[in-house]
Amino acid sequence: MTIWIEVAVKTLALLLMIPLAALALGYSELKIMAHMQSRVGPMEAGKFHGWAQLIADGLKFIQKEDVIPEAADRSVFALAPVLSLISAFLVFAVVPFGSGQRFWFFNLDIGLFYALAVSAISVLGVLMAGWSSANKYSLMGGLRAAAQLMAYELPLVLAAVAVVIQAGTMSLVGIVEAQANFSILGIPVPYVVPQFAGFVIFVIASVAELSRTPFDMPMAESELITGPLTEYTGFRFLFFFMAEYAGMFALSAIAATIYLGGYWLPGVPDNIAPAVGPVALVAKTGLIAFFLIWIRSTYPRLREDQLQKFAWKVLIPISLVNILVTSIAVVFVSDVQG
Amino acid sequence: MRVGRWFAKGDGLPSYFSQYITVALIGLAAIGMVGFMLGAGRIIRPSNPSADKSLTYECGVDPIDGNWAQTNIRYYLFALLFVVFDVEAVFVYPWATMMRSLGKSGLVEMIVFIGILAMALLYAWKKGILAWD
Numbered sequence: 001m002t003i004w005i006e007v008a009v010k011t012l013a014l015l016l017m018i019p020l021a022a023l024a025l026g027y028s029e030l031k032i033m034a035h036m037q038s039r040v041g042p043m044e045a046g047k048f049h050g051w052a053q054l055i056a057d058g059l060k061f062i063q064k065e066d067v068i069p070e071a072a073d074r075s076v077f078a079l080a081p082v083l084s085l086i087s088a089f090l091v092f093a094v095v096p097f098g099s100g101q102r103f104w105f106f107n108l109d110i111g112l113f114y115a116l117a118v119s120a121i122s123v124l125g126v127l128m129a130g131w132s133s134a135n136k137y138s139l140m141g142g143l144r145a146a147a148q149l150m151a152y153e154l155p156l157v158l159a160a161v162a163v164v165i166q167a168g169t170m171s172l173v174g175i176v177e178a179q180a181n182f183s184i185l186g187i188p189v190p191y192v193v194p195q196f197a198g199f200v201i202f203v204i205a206s207v208a209e210l211s212r213t214p215f216d217m218p219m220a221e222s223e224l225i226t227g228p229l230t231e232y233t234g235f236r237f238l239f240f241f242m243a244e245y246a247g248m249f250a251l252s253a254i255a256a257t258i259y260l261g262g263y264w265l266p267g268v269p270d271n272i273a274p275a276v277g278p279v280a281l282v283a284k285t286g287l288i289a290f291f292l293i294w295i296r297s298t299y300p301r302l303r304e305d306q307l308q309k310f311a312w313k314v315l316i317p318i319s320l321v322n323i324l325v326t327s328i329a330v331v332f333v334s335d336v337q338g
Numbered sequence: 339m340r341v342g343r344w345f346a347k348g349d350g351l352p353s354y355f356s357q358y359i360t361v362a363l364i365g366l367a368a369i370g371m372v373g374f375m376l377g378a379g380r381i382i383r384p385s386n387p388s389a390d391k392s393l394t395y396e397c398g399v400d401p402i403d404g405n406w407a408q409t410n411i412r413y414y415l416f417a418l419l420f421v422v423f424d425v426e427a428v429f430v431y432p433w434a435t436m437m438r439s440l441g442k443s444g445l446v447e448m449i450v451f452i453g454i455l456a457m458a459l460l461y462a463w464k465k466g467i468l469a470w471d
Contacts, residue, residue: 007360011367062379070392082372089368093361106360113431114361134394136407147413150420157427164434231395235379239372305470308416312468316423316459320452323430327437331445 010106014092022245026054028286029245029293036297064234071134072231080132081232081239084125088246090118095253096173098263098277111172112164115254116157119209122247123149126211129240130228141219141227144304145211151311152208152215158319159198159205162326163191163258172254176262190261194329197322199259201315206251207292208307210244214299215307248289256284415467419459426455 027042030053034041046052068077094111108114123146130142164170167178179190192199208215219227229240256262262284263277302310394401433440433448462468 007363010360011364014364015367015371062382063384065384065386066379067387067391069394070389071394082369082376085372086365086368090361090365093364106357108357108361135396135401137396139407140409143409143413147416150424151416154420154423154427157424158430161427161430161434164431165437168435168438170431170435234383235376308412308470309468312419312459313463317456320456323434324449324452327434327445327448330437331442 014089018089018092018246019242021249022242023054023058025245025249025289026241027051028289029296030054032290032293033297036294058238061234061238066235067231067233069134069231073132073134076128076132077231078236080125080129080228081236081243082125083128084122084243085239085246087118087121087125088243088250090121091115091247091250091254094172095250095257095281096176096263097281098275099273107171107173109174110170112160112170112175112254112258115172115250116153116160119247119251120149120153122209122243123153125240125243126228129232133228133231135231138228138230141230145228147304148211148215148307148311149209151308152205152315155201155311155315155319156205156209158316158323159195159201160258162195162198162319162322165323165326165330166191166194172257172262175258176264179261180264180266188266190259190264192259195259195322195326197318198326199255201319201322202255202259203288203291205311205315206255207295208311209251210248210292212244212248212292213296214302216301248292249285252288252292253281253285255288256281260284260288410470412467412470415462419462419467422455422458426452 031041031049042050042053044050044053045056068074093106094108094115096107126145126149127142130138130140130145133139133142163175166182167175169175169178175191180188182191182194183189184193211219219229229237232240261280263281265276265280268276429451430448433444437444
């Protein structure tokens with residue numbers, strides 16, 4: 001019976017955490033981008049540096065009319081944002097937040113594979129939204145999104161294969177434990193050191209998977225009026241927004257877990273490790289998320305052909321070579337074992 | 339209760355099974371929450387439909403010629419290429435997990451497998467599929 005209570009508590013915690021993570025990241029992005037552009041960003045809502053800005057936005061969205069265009073395919077149109085959000089939800093389930101059973105939402109033995117698989121469902125949401133909107137620009141945006149997400153899904157998945165080879169397991173908890181036992185020349189280092197090429201590919205592909213600048217061709221405000229999302233209003237629009245930020249948090253957390261050691265920190269004694277774990281993971285996740293925001297305010301948008309070329313001609317070949325080099329190293333060099 | 343006993347066990351197939359039940363539960367909870375949010379919103383938000391409002395917005399001007407638009411055929415080719423490599427990824431993952439125990443023979447087999455797929459990519463490259471004119 002206790003196991004059911006545990007599952008219920010974990011599920012509830014997850015339900016609370018996702019909107020919170022989306023709000024925190026959304027607000028950080030508003031503020032960080034503002035300061036990078038010599039602005040102050042939101043300052044009014046909630047008195048202290050506009051911390052309540054996104055909560056106010058959310059409350060406003062709830063009060064807006066739910067307009068569905070006459071020409072739209074109603075059921076597909078209504079389902080698309082829900083699918084995007086649920087896909088972001090399911091990724092969260094496997095992120096290990098600390099050592100000890102209590103902090104894992106659950107430890108699936110194919111954790112990494114599962115995370116990449118469910119995050120790919122969001123492609124369907126975007127494609128459905130673009131298709132059902134009865135809008136030429138949305139359709140083009142949906143197709144661009146589908147082509148882009150497919151092209152960058154491959155480097156993402158193939159970069160992660162090299163990590164699996166090195167760790168010898170697909171479980172995210174197992175990968176963290178493998179990193180805890182890994183060292184180069186006696187110095188304990190996370191996988192970002194031996195897998196640096198993979199890490200760079202993974203982060204670039206994550207940006208593309210999230211359709212964030214410089215890979216925001218599907219959204220392209222100036223030409224496609226936010227592409228697949230043009231016809232959405234009120235709460236359904238908010239769902240896409242939440243799915244983007246929750247997805248950003250989830251992918252950053254996965255990258256932090258498989259490359260930066262996740263909840264593990266070197267030299268932390270076992271008795272306080274369960275308490276340090278979640279803090280370490282959130283800090284590492286925040287670091288990667290900050291980098292994604294930084295990229296957004298630094299680079300201009302890539303053209304459709306440029307981003308396809310970059311995925312197929314640069315990232316995929318490099319990630320294939322990365323797999324081969326890693327597997328040869330694992331078989332022939334004993335230092336890499338561990 | 340059979341399911342209850344599966345949950346109570348700590349190892350082997352039963353716990354394996356319980357992990358997937360948890361996934362299903364989280365999925366159901368997510369659907370529940372999304373449904374609740376949409377349902378609660380229905381009470382609060384206004385609903386004043388009109389003919390003009392339910393017209394496709396597009397870019398603010400009344401839409402011309404419905405929602406069909408011409409697009410580049412390359413999207414289709416990219417989708418085909420994607421299927422080749424995504425299926426590859428599905429086969430590579432189990433190998434990657436078992437890499438250590440398969441050793442050198444596993445390595446050679448995977449080099450052959452990835453080599454054939456790399457040739458497919460090279461072929462597409464030479465054919466000019468990856469370039470946009």
